[in-house]
Amino acid sequence: MKEKRFGIDIDGTVTCPSSLIPFINESFALNITLEDIKQYDLAKALNIAPDAMREWFDQTEPAIYAASPLAVGADQILAKWQQQFHLLFISARRQHLLDITKQWFHDQQITYDHIELIGSHDKLDAAKKQQVDLFLEDKHDNAVMLAEELSIPVLLFNTPYNQDAAPENVIRVQNWHEADLWVNQWLKTGDIAPLLRS
Structure with a gap:
C-alpha cells in the first residue's frame, strides 16, 4: 500500500533544467x-526587459514544454517510485497548458497520480491540500518556503540558479539517482541529513 505522498515540480526537476536554452539562444x-x-x-539573468521576456515566454511556452528533454534518470526513478508512493506533480504552469503537459507525460511514459x-510559483496551498510528505523542486525560494511552512524535507535539484543558502531540511541533490538514494536513506532511518559523499 502506498503511504508517502511526494509533491514534485515539473520544469527543471522532471524536465532538464537546460530545456529553455536552445529557445533563448535562437530567439535572442x-x-x-x-x-x-x-x-x-x-x-534579470539575461539583462532583457521584463515585458519582452514575459511576452516571449507566453508565446514560446507551449513549444518549450512539448520539446523539453527529460532530466537524466527521472523516468527510471519515477517508474520505481510509482510502485511505492503517490506521485503528485505540482507546477507553476498555467491551466491552459494541461493538455500539452499530459501529452508530454504520456510521450515520456511517466505515470502519475x-x-x-x-x-503561480506559490505551491504552498497545493502542497498542503495534497498532504505531501516530501517535495522535489528546483526553485530555491519555493524549496525554502515549503520546507519551513510544512516542516517537510525538500529535495532541491542543484542548478547554477539556486545557489543561495537553505535550511537543513532543504537537501541538495545532483540528480535523480542521488534523490533516490536519499529517499531510501530517509525511509530506513528517518534522517533528513544530506547524503555523505565519499
Missing part, C-alpha cells in the same frame, strides 16, 4: 549555456 541571438543562468528570473497546474 545568444550563445549561452545553463551555467550562464545564475538567477531564476530570466529577465495527480497533475496540478497552479499558474
Whole structure:
C-alpha cells in the first residue's frame, strides 16, 4: 500500500533544467549555456526587459514544454517510485497548458497520480491540500518556503540558479539517482541529513 505522498515540480526537476536554452539562444541571438543562468528570473539573468521576456515566454511556452528533454534518470526513478508512493506533480504552469503537459507525460511514459497546474510559483496551498510528505523542486525560494511552512524535507535539484543558502531540511541533490538514494536513506532511518559523499 502506498503511504508517502511526494509533491514534485515539473520544469527543471522532471524536465532538464537546460530545456529553455536552445529557445533563448535562437530567439535572442545568444550563445549561452545553463551555467550562464545564475538567477531564476530570466529577465534579470539575461539583462532583457521584463515585458519582452514575459511576452516571449507566453508565446514560446507551449513549444518549450512539448520539446523539453527529460532530466537524466527521472523516468527510471519515477517508474520505481510509482510502485511505492503517490506521485503528485505540482507546477507553476498555467491551466491552459494541461493538455500539452499530459501529452508530454504520456510521450515520456511517466505515470502519475495527480497533475496540478497552479499558474503561480506559490505551491504552498497545493502542497498542503495534497498532504505531501516530501517535495522535489528546483526553485530555491519555493524549496525554502515549503520546507519551513510544512516542516517537510525538500529535495532541491542543484542548478547554477539556486545557489543561495537553505535550511537543513532543504537537501541538495545532483540528480535523480542521488534523490533516490536519499529517499531510501530517509525511509530506513528517518534522517533528513544530506547524503555523505565519499
